[in-house]
Amino acid sequence: MRRSLTRNILLVCIIGILVAIGVPGSRLAEAESWDAIVSKAQGQTVDWFMYGGSPSANGFVNGYVAPQVKELYGITLRQVPVNDIAEVVSKLLIEKQAGKTEGGEADLLWINGENFRTCKRYELLYGPFADQLPNQQLVNWERPSVRNDFGEPVEGLESPYGSAQVVMVYDTARISTPPATLGDLLDWVREHPGRFTYPAPPDFTGSAFVRHVFYHVSGEVQTWQGAFDEQAFETAAAATYQTLRDLAPFLWREGNTYP
Structure with a gap:
């Protein structure tokens, strides 16, 4: 890693990012307090690679999350917008195959299930870490859709950021009784x-x-x-x-x- 992994763990807790990039099997010492983690994160810079095609998501990250993280924890959050996160995953895989284990560009990824599975299977992820985050008490890990991502057991290697559901939108002036199933x-x-x-x-x-x-x-x-x-x-x-x-x-x- 180019920078301390400690700040990765902190930022995941703050904004619910899904995966941190680092050495597989790495883990903060169990005895290390959260206050110590927060202290180590002061002054760090985090590059968050994420899909950049959503104006609302970009505005939320840059207009709200980044200023809050800076004010509360002294962390500089830099969004790195990409068209397809799979391109970043491919780059990480190439770096690993070339034997590069330090100095990578990506700290955190907003990632979907398919790319998470690829990262996990090729051991590109930092962790497990999710169980060390204070906000995990608010996560229902008993739900199959949380415990697994794209059919792949999470096993502490990502933290939930959000969920999506398909919703039907229809014009009541043209359709009085929409399909129910x-x-x-x-x-x-x-x-x-x-x-x-x-x-x-x-x-x-x-x-x-x-x-x-x-x-x-x-x-x-x-x-x-x-x-x-x-x-x-x-x-x-x-x-x-x-x-x-x-x-x-x-x-x-x-x-x-x-x-």
Whole structure:
């Protein structure tokens, strides 16, 4: 690491960043008090690599979080906006393969489940650290969606930053009774050609829609909460692709293009 790992732990607690980059297996001494950690963090600089395409997120980090961290803890927080965090993960992996274990650019990452899994499997993360953060008493680690990320056990290597949920927005002047389930939505799309579409994956919203279809056609969400069953996955995936192919002619522009 280019700078002290201590300030990484502090900043994660303050703003709920997901992962810290450092030496795998590193851990602050159990006997070290939080006051000592706060003291060591004074005067440190943290580079936070995160998706930079959200004006609201950028404004929150630079307009509120950074000034608060500076005022309360003497930490200089610098947002490093990127188009795709996977590019940063690839760079970290190349640095590790080249034997570089110090002097890296990234301190913290706002990361999604897929990239977390890659970082964990290639041992690019600092920790475990999450259980040492004071705010972890507010985190329900018993929830499967918190304990696991993209199906990968977290094991203290990231701290929750937030959660997302797909919400349907509709115009009450045009639709009096919206679909209540995914099955209802698929029926509505077929009955109203050209009035529905979804972003093409790997867009996050489009990917979420495809996953919802996957769960719908596979019949039972709990099937996918345990050990991976390749045969069950292949069967459900084939049914998902067929459902999407059958739906395409009823989409906006007949599914020939996606927003």
